Amino acid sequence: MSLGRVGLAGALVVVLLGCNEGGSPAPEAAASASPADGAGTASASASVSATASATAAASASAAAPEPKDEQSPHAALIPTIPTEAAPRPAAEAFAAAETINTAPEDRRPDHCGMKLVGQWLQIDCHTSAMISVRELDWGKAGEDYVDGHPLYLRLRPGTAQRGHLTPLEGRAVLLNVAWPTGDAKPWLIALEEKAKLAAHEMDVQEEATPLDAIAFVADPPRPAEADWVRAEPVNTAPAAERPKGCTMKTVGGWLRVSCAGQGTLVDMLVLKGFGKAGKDYFRRTVLAGKSVELDLPLKAGHDYRAMVTDDFEHRATLHVEWPEGAPRPQRLDLTTKR
Structure with a gap:
C-alpha cells in the first residue's frame, strides 16, 4: 500500500496460492528479405516494408506509453x-x-x-x-x-x-x-x-488505470519507497467485485497489493512460485501490524495467485497473468470472488 493510503483497523491473512514458472519475453521474429526481380516486385516489397514499419511503430507506441510528467497534488502547499x-x-x-x-x-x-x-x-x-x-x-x-x-x-x-x-x-x-x-x-x-x-481506509476503493496506459519494463529494479506515491492504481476486476480496504498499484514495473486488516490476526503464507522472500518478492506488515503489503515484479511469462483472508475467512483473490511475448499483463485482478 502506498504512503498515506494504508489502513489501521484489525488484521488479515494473505495466502499465496502459487504461480507458474516464469520466463523471458519471446524474441521478436526477424523478417527475411529476398532479392527483387523487376521494378514491380521492388515497389511491392517497398510497400510491404513501409507497412510493416508503420505497424511496428504503432505497436511499439502502444506497448510503451510516454511516462507521465506528474506533480504532487499538494505541490502548492x-x-x-x-x-x-x-x-x-x-x-x-x-x-x-x-x-x-x-x-x-x-x-x-x-x-x-x-x-x-x-x-x-x-x-x-x-x-x-x-x-x-x-x-x-x-x-x-x-x-x-x-x-x-x-x-x-x-x-x-x-x-x-x-x-x-x-x-x-x-x-x-x-x-x-x-x-x-x-x-x-x-x-x-x-x-x-x-x-x-x-x-x-476501510472504505477506500480507487478508480483503476487501464493497463494499456501504463508503461511496463523488463527486469525492473525495485522502486524506492518514496516513489510509490507516484504509483498508478490498477485492477482489471469488475468494479463491483473489488474489495474495499484494499489497493493495488504499479510503478516502475512492480506491483504492490495492500489490505487494511479487519480481523485480529496478521499473517502471510507463501506456498510456491514467488521465489525467495526478500529477493524475488517482499512482504511486510505495516502500521504497527494492522495492514499487510506484498511487492512483486511484473514479468512476462509469470502468473501469480494469492488469497487474502481475515481471521482465516476468504476476503479477496489476486490473479496476475502476463502471457509470454505479450507487451503487458493481460490480467491484474484483485477480486472478492475466489
Missing part, C-alpha cells in the same frame, strides 16, 4: 526545500514559521501540528509526544531525526518516513512523509489522526 544536509535551525526560526500539513482537513489533528524550516520538520503535540513505532527510512538518530518534545525530522530526497506518534495527552496520530527520487520537493508531508484514517 510545500515550499522548495534545500537538498544539502544542514544543521537543525534554532527554536526561534520554527516559532516564526507557518504550519504545514498536506493531509485532508477533516483528518488533521487539532492537538498536534507541524512547521517546516529549510529541510527540517518540527512535529509538536503541544504537551508532549513520543514515536511509538518508526517505519521506513528515518536515517541516523541525532543527525536525521531528533527525539524529544518537539520531535524533529530532516527531509531527504528519495526517502520516505512513517511514524506512529502517541501523545501522553490526546489521540494517536500518524506521520507520513515521501520525497520521490528526482523531485524538487516532497510529495506529501501529512499528519493525521489514526482513528479517522482507519475509518477512511
Whole structure:
C-alpha cells in the first residue's frame, strides 16, 4: 500500500496460492528479405516494408506509453526545500514559521501540528509526544531525526518516513512523509489522526488505470519507497467485485497489493512460485501490524495467485497473468470472488 493510503483497523491473512514458472519475453521474429526481380516486385516489397514499419511503430507506441510528467497534488502547499544536509535551525526560526500539513482537513489533528524550516520538520503535540513505532527510512538518530518534545525530522530526497506518534495527552496520530527520487520537493508531508484514517481506509476503493496506459519494463529494479506515491492504481476486476480496504498499484514495473486488516490476526503464507522472500518478492506488515503489503515484479511469462483472508475467512483473490511475448499483463485482478 502506498504512503498515506494504508489502513489501521484489525488484521488479515494473505495466502499465496502459487504461480507458474516464469520466463523471458519471446524474441521478436526477424523478417527475411529476398532479392527483387523487376521494378514491380521492388515497389511491392517497398510497400510491404513501409507497412510493416508503420505497424511496428504503432505497436511499439502502444506497448510503451510516454511516462507521465506528474506533480504532487499538494505541490502548492510545500515550499522548495534545500537538498544539502544542514544543521537543525534554532527554536526561534520554527516559532516564526507557518504550519504545514498536506493531509485532508477533516483528518488533521487539532492537538498536534507541524512547521517546516529549510529541510527540517518540527512535529509538536503541544504537551508532549513520543514515536511509538518508526517505519521506513528515518536515517541516523541525532543527525536525521531528533527525539524529544518537539520531535524533529530532516527531509531527504528519495526517502520516505512513517511514524506512529502517541501523545501522553490526546489521540494517536500518524506521520507520513515521501520525497520521490528526482523531485524538487516532497510529495506529501501529512499528519493525521489514526482513528479517522482507519475509518477512511476501510472504505477506500480507487478508480483503476487501464493497463494499456501504463508503461511496463523488463527486469525492473525495485522502486524506492518514496516513489510509490507516484504509483498508478490498477485492477482489471469488475468494479463491483473489488474489495474495499484494499489497493493495488504499479510503478516502475512492480506491483504492490495492500489490505487494511479487519480481523485480529496478521499473517502471510507463501506456498510456491514467488521465489525467495526478500529477493524475488517482499512482504511486510505495516502500521504497527494492522495492514499487510506484498511487492512483486511484473514479468512476462509469470502468473501469480494469492488469497487474502481475515481471521482465516476468504476476503479477496489476486490473479496476475502476463502471457509470454505479450507487451503487458493481460490480467491484474484483485477480486472478492475466489
